[in-house]
Amino acid sequence: MSTSAEPVGEVRAPYRMKPGNRARVTLxxxxxxxxxxxxxxxxxxxxxxxxxxxxxxxxxxAAGAPLGPSREFPLGTDQFGRDELSRxxxxxxxxxxxxxxxxxxxxxxxxxxxxxxxxxGGWVDTLIxxxxxxxxxxxxxxxxxxxxxxxxxxxxxxxxxxxxxYWTYTARLVRxxxxxxxxxxxxxxxxxxxxxxxxxMLRHLAPNVLDTVxxxxxxxVAQVFLLESGLSYLGVGVQPPTPDWGLxxxxxxxxxxxxxxxxxxxxxxxxxxxxxxxxxxxxxxxLRRRH
Amino acid sequence: xxxxxxxxxxxxxLAGGLAACGSQGSTTNARHQAATVNGGTLVVTxxxxxxxxxxxxxxxxxxxxxxxxxxxxxxxxxxxxxxxPGVAEGNPIVSDxxxxxxxxxxxxxxxxxxxxxxxxxxxxxxxTELSPKFQSPDTYLWxxxxxxxxxxxxxxxxxGIKALNDHTLQYTLSTPYSAFQYVLSVPASFPVDPAAINxxxxxxVTDGPYIVSQWKTGVSMLLRKNPHYFRRHAYxxxxxxDFNVDPSVGILRVEDGQADIVGDGIPSANYLxxxxxxxxxxxxxxxxxxxxxxxxxxxxIKPFNNPLVREAVQMAxxxxxxxxxxxxxxxxxxxxxxxxxxxxxxxxIPNLYPYNPAKAKSLLKKAGYPxxxxxxxxxxxxxxxxxxxxTEVEADLGRIGIHITAKPLPxxxxxxxKVPMMTYSWYMDYPDPADFISGFITSPAVAGGSNPAFLxxxxxxxxxxxxxxxxxxxxxxxxxxxIDERAMKDAAYVPLFYPESTFFHxxxxxxxxxxxxxxxxxxxxxxxxx
Numbered sequence: 001m002s003t004s005a006e007p008v009g010e011v012r013a014p015y016r017m018k019p020g021n022r023a024r025v026t027l028x029x030x031x032x033x034x035x036x037x038x039x040x041x042x043x044x045x046x047x048x049x050x051x052x053x054x055x056x057x058x059x060x061x062a063a064g065a066p067l068g069p070s071r072e073f074p075l076g077t078d079q080f081g082r083d084e085l086s087r088x089x090x091x092x093x094x095x096x097x098x099x100x101x102x103x104x105x106x107x108x109x110x111x112x113x114x115x116x117x118x119x120x121g122g123w124v125d126t127l128i129x130x131x132x133x134x135x136x137x138x139x140x141x142x143x144x145x146x147x148x149x150x151x152x153x154x155x156x157x158x159x160x161x162x163x164x165x166y167w168t169y170t171a172r173l174v175r176x177x178x179x180x181x182x183x184x185x186x187x188x189x190x191x192x193x194x195x196x197x198x199x200x201m202l203r204h205l206a207p208n209v210l211d212t213v214x215x216x217x218x219x220x221v222a223q224v225f226l227l228e229s230g231l232s233y234l235g236v237g238v239q240p241p242t243p244d245w246g247l248x249x250x251x252x253x254x255x256x257x258x259x260x261x262x263x264x265x266x267x268x269x270x271x272x273x274x275x276x277x278x279x280x281x282x283x284x285x286x287l288r289r290r291h
Numbered sequence: 292x293x294x295x296x297x298x299x300x301x302x303x304x305l306a307g308g309l310a311a312c313g314s315q316g317s318t319t320n321a322r323h324q325a326a327t328v329n330g331g332t333l334v335v336t337x338x339x340x341x342x343x344x345x346x347x348x349x350x351x352x353x354x355x356x357x358x359x360x361x362x363x364x365x366x367x368x369x370x371x372x373x374x375x376p377g378v379a380e381g382n383p384i385v386s387d388x389x390x391x392x393x394x395x396x397x398x399x400x401x402x403x404x405x406x407x408x409x410x411x412x413x414x415x416x417x418x419t420e421l422s423p424k425f426q427s428p429d430t431y432l433w434x435x436x437x438x439x440x441x442x443x444x445x446x447x448x449x450x451g452i453k454a455l456n457d458h459t460l461q462y463t464l465s466t467p468y469s470a471f472q473y474v475l476s477v478p479a480s481f482p483v484d485p486a487a488i489n490x491x492x493x494x495x496v497t498d499g500p501y502i503v504s505q506w507k508t509g510v511s512m513l514l515r516k517n518p519h520y521f522r523r524h525a526y527x528x529x530x531x532x533d534f535n536v537d538p539s540v541g542i543l544r545v546e547d548g549q550a551d552i553v554g555d556g557i558p559s560a561n562y563l564x565x566x567x568x569x570x571x572x573x574x575x576x577x578x579x580x581x582x583x584x585x586x587x588x589x590x591x592i593k594p595f596n597n598p599l600v601r602e603a604v605q606m607a608x609x610x611x612x613x614x615x616x617x618x619x620x621x622x623x624x625x626x627x628x629x630x631x632x633x634x635x636x637x638x639x640i641p642n643l644y645p646y647n648p649a650k651a652k653s654l655l656k657k658a659g660y661p662x663x664x665x666x667x668x669x670x671x672x673x674x675x676x677x678x679x680x681x682t683e684v685e686a687d688l689g690r691i692g693i694h695i696t697a698k699p700l701p702x703x704x705x706x707x708x709k710v711p712m713m714t715y716s717w718y719m720d721y722p723d724p725a726d727f728i729s730g731f732i733t734s735p736a737v738a739g740g741s742n743p744a745f746l747x748x749x750x751x752x753x754x755x756x757x758x759x760x761x762x763x764x765x766x767x768x769x770x771x772x773x774i775d776e777r778a779m780k781d782a783a784y785v786p787l788f789y790p791e792s793t794f795f796h797x798x799x800x801x802x803x804x805x806x807x808x809x810x811x812x813x814x815x816x817x818x819x820x821x
Contacts, residue, residue, distance in 0.1 A: 055686055057612060064618035065563045079559060080616060080682050239697065240678065241685055251678060254539050254560030258567075 023286040030279035037273050041092040048086035049074070052243045055081045066259045078252060078262055087243040088265050092273065094238045095245060098158050099224035105163035107217040110170025111209070115201050117171065118178025129175070132168045140165060141230060148236040158237060162224050170216050177209045211288050218281030222274045229270050245270050331819040333527040333800070336541035337554040340509055340534045345492045346481035347420035350428040353532075356554065358478040360514055360530060360814050362499040363522060365394055365413070365460075365475040370804050372633050372722040374472055377522070378408060378482070378498065382472070389467030389760075390437075394475075396458045399521040402484050403502045410454035412482040417452050418442075420479065429479035431730040431741055432720060435468040435759070440735075467760045469767075473721030500525035500815035509534060525815035526802075542795055545574075551797045551819070559618050559679070562793060576794045576803055577620070581629040581719035583727070584621075586668075586684065586785035587743040592711045594666075599658035601782035604712075605644035606651040607691045608684065614788055616679040624786035626775040627732060631789065633722045634768045640775050644782070652691045663692020669700045669713030680714055680787065715743055715784075724771040725759045732778050744783035751777050 040047060050056075050073075059081025061067060066084075067077045075084040117128040144161055151157045181187060182205065190200050231237030232246030240247060245266035252262035341353040349358040365379040376382075378400045383392040400408040417436075420427045423445040433439045437451030451463035464471060474480060487496040494503045500522070501514035514530040533541075533550065541553035542561045557565065557575070565571045588595040588604060595601055610623035622630075626640040655663060670681060685695050700713065720726050729736070734752050736742035754774050761767040778784065796803055799820035 053686060053689075055612065055616075055683070057615075060615055062619075063563060063566070064559065064615050080679070081612075241682055252560075254558055258560065258564050 020287070023283040026279055027283035027287065030276045030283065033272065033276035034280055037092060037269075037276065038096060040089055041096050044086075044089040044093060048083075048089045050083040050086045052082060052086040052090045053241050054083070056083070057081070059083070066255065066262065068259075069261075075265060076259070076261060078248070079255060079259075084262065084265065087248060088245075088269060090243040091245040091248055091266055092269060093244075094155065094232075094242060095225050095228045095270075095273075098155065098162065098228045099221045102159045102162035102166065102224050103217050103220040105159070106166035106220060107170050107213050109163065109167035110172075110216075111174055111206060111213050113167065114171035114174025115178050115206055115209070118175040119182050119197065119201050119205060125175075128171065132171055135165065135168045141227065144227060144231060145234060145236050148231060153231070153236050153239055155238070158228065158231070162227060166220050166224060169220070170213060173212055173216055174209050177212055178205055181205050181208055215281050215285040215288070218277060218284065222277040222281065225274055225277065226270070329526055329818070330528040332529040332531055333552070333814055333817060333819060334531045334533065334544075334550040335552045335554050335814070336533045336536035336538075336544060336550050338536060338538055338541075339555075341512070341532075343492055344495065344503070346478045346483060347416055347425065348427050348429065349478040353534075353554070355478055356814075357512065357514075357532065358481065360499060360501045361495065361497040361503070362478065362481040364477070364481045365396075366472060368473065368476045368721065374476060377476070379475075383475075389469070390464045392462040392464070392471060393455070394460045394462075396460065397521065398458055400498060401519045401521055402487075402496045402498055403517045403519050404484075404487070404496050405519050406484070406486070406496075407457070408482060408484075408498050409457040410460040411457070412484060413460050413480075414452050414454050415485045416481065416483045418450055419483075421450065427479070429477075431736065432474055432477060432479050434729055434735065435464045435466055435471060435474075437463045437465040439465075466756065468725070469761070469763045470721060470723035470725060473723060477720050501530060504529070523815075526818045527814065530814045545795055545797050546571075548797065548799075551800050553795045557793045557795050559616075561795075562618055562620070565795060571795070574796055574798055576796070577791060579622070579629075579631040579789065579791050581632045581722065581727075582717065582790055583624055583627055583629055584680070584714070584716045584787045584790055585624070585627070586712055586787060587715045588712050588783050588785065589710060589743065589745055590747075590781075590783050591745045594658070594660060594664060595711055595783075597658050598782060599654050600660065602644065603651040603654035603658065603691060604688065604693070605782050605785050606647045606654070607693070608687050608785060608787065609646050610787060611646070613679060613683040616683060617788070617790075620791040620793055621788040622791070624788050626772075626779055626786055627717070627784060628724050628727055628771060628775045629719070629789045632719070632724060632727075634724075634763070634765075635772075640772055640779065643776070643779050648687070648690050655691055655693075660692070663694065665694040665696070666711045668695045668697045669710035670697055671700055671714050671716070677714070684714075710743075713743055724768070724774075725755070728755050728771065728774055728778075729759060732784065746778065746781055746783040748777065748781060 056077065059067060059073065059077040066079050066081075067073060069076045073083050073085065075088065078084050078087065113128050117125040144165060147161045148158065151161070187200060187204060190204050195204075228237055229244075229246030229249075232244045233250045235250065238244035238247055240251070248266040249263055252259070255262045335356070337353050339351070339353050341357055342351050343349060343354055344357050344361060346358050346362050349355060363377040365377055366374045367377045368374055376397070378396055380395045380397045383394045385392055396408070396410055402408055417433070419425055421430055421433060421439060421443045423443060430439075430443055438447055438449040439451070441447035442450045451465070453461050455461055462471070482498060483491050484496040490496070493506065497517060498520075500517055500520050502517045503512065504515040505511075505513040511534060512532045514532075516525050516528055532554075536544070536550075538553055538555040538558050539561055541550060541555065542557065542565070544550040545553055565575055586604070586608070588601050590596055590601075614621045614623055624639070625642045628635065628640070630637045630639045655661070668681070668684060681697050685697065688695055698710075700710065717727055717731050730741055732742060732744075732746050732751070733755050734747040734749070737745050737747055751774055754770060754777070758767055758770040758774060761770065779786070794803075801818040801820065802816055804816075
């Protein structure tokens with residue numbers, strides 16, 4: 001019996017990326033995806049093989065059915081004989097425009113009102129907080145649908161309505177942070193030096209909540225993107241014939257069994273976009289926390 | 292009859308009933324071989340809700356369906372447009388140069404409560420229907436009855452209908468009208484029981500094959516056999532209408548054996564899928580019913596007050612492509628009168644406006660709109676969901692510079708004076724061209740609210756009055772064709788297509804024959820497999 005022990009191979013722990021690196025990689029990948037989607041939307045007129053609204057006489061079968069993929073129509077045609085790829089490339093434009101604009105607008109409003117409520121306190125705080133509570137007590141989607149039905153679903157109306165709803169989330173976050181910050185020494189010092197409330201809010205408090213606002217803005221973009229797609233799906237968002245992913249799903253949903261691509265392509269586009277934007281926000285937040 | 296229904300979600304495609312074409316495989320035969328029973332529950336799905344079951348106000352497709360199951364009028368019309376006596380005992384006795392119709396009622400006719408049905412019940416129904424306060428949408432049907440216009444306007448108490456005795460009814464017309472007997476078959480001519488008038492809109496006393504057993508508003512309505520029905524008894528013991536069921540869901544329910552008929556017709560996507568499946572071919576019925584789908588250009592509103600603009604729109608619409616979008620389940624239209632109307636031999640009037648976008652653009656330029664203009668397209672509620680029409684019109688008019696904002700209209704009549712252009716449809720009430728012309732494109736129809744283009748032409752009106760009083764025959768048909776052509780020269784109506792209907796029913800339904808007017812079937816005549 002040999003007493004000498006056979007050399008045992010070292011069991012190496014599986015490679016695990018450091019949390020900080022993981023967040024960086026996720027941020028890089030998700031940002032690349034988001035930028036690619038935005039680029040496609042911006043350059044759709046140059047990338048799309050056809051006008052997305054053109055109904056091709058040869059775009060339907062003799063029975064009036066959508067066509068499958070071909071050289072002329074790489075992803076086939078929709079039920080109106082329009083090129084599906086072109087509509088898909090254009091289809092992200094309304095949702096991206098609405099979500100980016102509405103998210104930035106809502107963040108600006110939320111930052112201003114949240115800072116004012118948190119720092120000034122008193123009746124200003126009571127008024128803003130109560131208003132936020134009232135707005136947040138409505139079911140979000142139903143509230144948006146109701147307003148859109150009243151004012152008509154134009155692009156500008158959608159942006160205003162969505163911004164008018166989403167600022168409340170940012171404002172609550174900002175107010176909570178300002179309540180903590182205003183008790184900090186640097187705020188007290190600024191006050192003691194005679195700084196005006198406006199100066200304290202603009203120069204000392206607001207910059208300290210910008211990280212929170214940036215993360216919130218990115219996440220709002222994803223949420224608004226979903227809301228816009230939902231509104232278009234319900235027929236109260238972007239109106240035909242404008243190509244829009246939510247609208248494309250709504251118009252083609254009955255073709256799910258004969259032409260699943262008509263539902264699948266815009267559906268996948270929405271999922272990928274929303275996940276990528278959310279990941280940008282989450283990984284940015286993770287990185288900032290570590291610092 | 293202008294149908295305000297979600298049926299257009301099924302792409303405008305009217306009910307048909309001819310047994311489906313194509314051979315039946317052995318599987319199909321086996322599916323249809325089960326023995327039929329006298330009883331059972333027939334389940335019909337609808338995407339909409341009935342507006343009313345009061346026959347004096349029945350107008351929409353769901354209402355017609357239910358009304359025909361609950362009531363029977365003086366006459367009934369079969370799938371070949373033939374009239375059969377209903378409550379009447381035989382054909383009317385026509386006298387005084389076609390102005391007086393005397394009708395004897397079947398003495399066996401009773402209400403569902405066992406009380407006898409009398410001529411006074413018909414008089415009461417018509418007098419209340421045409422009374423100014425009642426606001427019935429069906430008053431246009433009675434233009435030929437003497438005194439109807441003045442009575443409806445509240446200017447006279449005289450109306451050309453009277454009961455000579457309990458079983459004899461007499462109508463007096465203002466002008467001879469050879470199709471009057473057909474008018475006596477539509478739901479608006481059905482009787483109501485004055486003694487039970489307070490329940491006429493909820494749980495009425497009826498004279499037809501069924502009575503209402505249970506009605507859950509917005510959900511369903513269950514009918515059961517009328518024990519006092521004096522004509523042929525109904526086959527299904529119950530008919531259950533399920534409301535607010537999307538046609539695609541209805542099809543899934545029929546496939547799953549949970550429903551028997553999809554009342555709305557078959558949406559395009561489902562049609563392609565069902566057609567491709569040999570198992571279902573014999574469960575699909577197709578056929579033309581007289582109807583026309585149009586665009587109405589309001590002559591009172593700029594820029595459609597300019598005939599050149601109207602002609603430009605006429606030439607800009609690619610009707611053939613629109614028909615292709617509808618899976619070929621329609622025929623491009625040239626005029627208001629459908630070629631499938633009896634006497635028309637399937638022939639349309641000549642096409643005055645062939646598709647020519649270049650010429651349309653030059654006409655716009657000539658009219659003073661070289662760069663086009665923006666306008667609103669009202670989508671009549673019966674067209675809601677008819678994405679094909681909206682998409683085609685938007686694209687075609689956009690090509691010549693007319694940019695459209697589509698706007699759904701909650702009701703048709705309220706919006707008429709304000710909308711520059713709108714989608715519109717006219718479905719046959721009874722098989723006579725006068726039904727399309729007098730109630731739709733004449734000057735009186737403007738006042739009646741059913742002429743959304745506000746087309747008013749004294750010459751056309753005079754021709755129409757002459758044609759209506761002419762006896763049936765080729766001369767009358769020729770004059771109606773002339774009227775149609777004259778209306779088309781005005782270009783206020785853009786006829787898009789004559790729709791075809793397709794329906795899907797379960798294999799356990801037997802005796803599915805094409806009805807004469809819109810609805811899937813006469814339910815009491817259907818037999819169900821065990």
